[in-house]
Amino acid sequence: MGMENITEKLFENEDDLKKLIQKEGLLTTSPDFTRRVMMAVDAYEKKSVIAYKPLLSRKTWFFLITSLILLLLCCMWAISGGNTEKTAYSEAVRYLFDAINDLNFSLHFNAGGLLIATIVIASIGALLCLDILLTHKYREVSV
């Protein structure tokens, strides 16, 4: 007797078995199952509605960027030796740097100190921009 015949004989009542399992083998969920799934889906939908809320307003951004540019320009001007001609403006800038130097006792008002200050300010600016960009990209605010 070949393998096929054995299989045929073995499963000759398979239709009955199939019908029985199809009829009795299917289990049913509790009556409120679909409602619970849809509640979970709704909750997911609400959560996934993304609204981006800028950390800084336009005004603050303008003020921040202008200040940074001004500071950088001042630093560059001071590093390059500055204008020997004393004006009210240059005195004000020098006064500003003196004030900074007073705060930072280890730094003297020289080109090296200003270079470090420039790098620090530029780095903080770059980090701030990076932070804003990343926050904008990943921050989710549920509405």
Place this chain on the structure above:
Amino acid sequence: MMQPDDTQLIKRILGGDIQGYSVLVNRHKDLAFTIACRILNNREDAEEAVQDAFVKAYRGLPGFRQDSRFSTWLFRIVYNASISKRRLQKAGIQYVDDLNTHPESYMTTDQEDTEERGLWVEKAMQKLPEVDRVLITLFYINESNVEEIHRITGLTRSNIKVKLFRARKKLQELTGMMAEKICI
């Protein structure tokens, strides 16, 4: 009125009709639940696994490539979720095997004869290994072929064939036993 098929429903859901998903859930929940029960042997755990699987499937709908049927894709998620849950249980979390202890709680109707047959099917199923129960469920109830079962379970085709052969043989034997009992 003709019910929209799964593909049409998925298009509607992706278009923003969230309620369309309830039709998909109603259509596939029982078989998904049966698969989970066959692995987990516990109604609460199975419902939880299937619910998680449905939510996961919903989240993954935009990425569903439709190179297989939605049900195949969904049942694979259900199967994996149930296997993961089962592993956690085996890792030491206590659970109650309520399908073994209270098979009557899974009766589909109240009629006595059906009750007896239903009870028998449950008992027969419990005599099979977990994975074999899933294979039988997919083979007989979902009428899946070996390729589809392979996609759902990740088992090799030859392994599926061997397991199915053995499980069917075992069920045949049990069917014979039941028929004898009924005759007596």
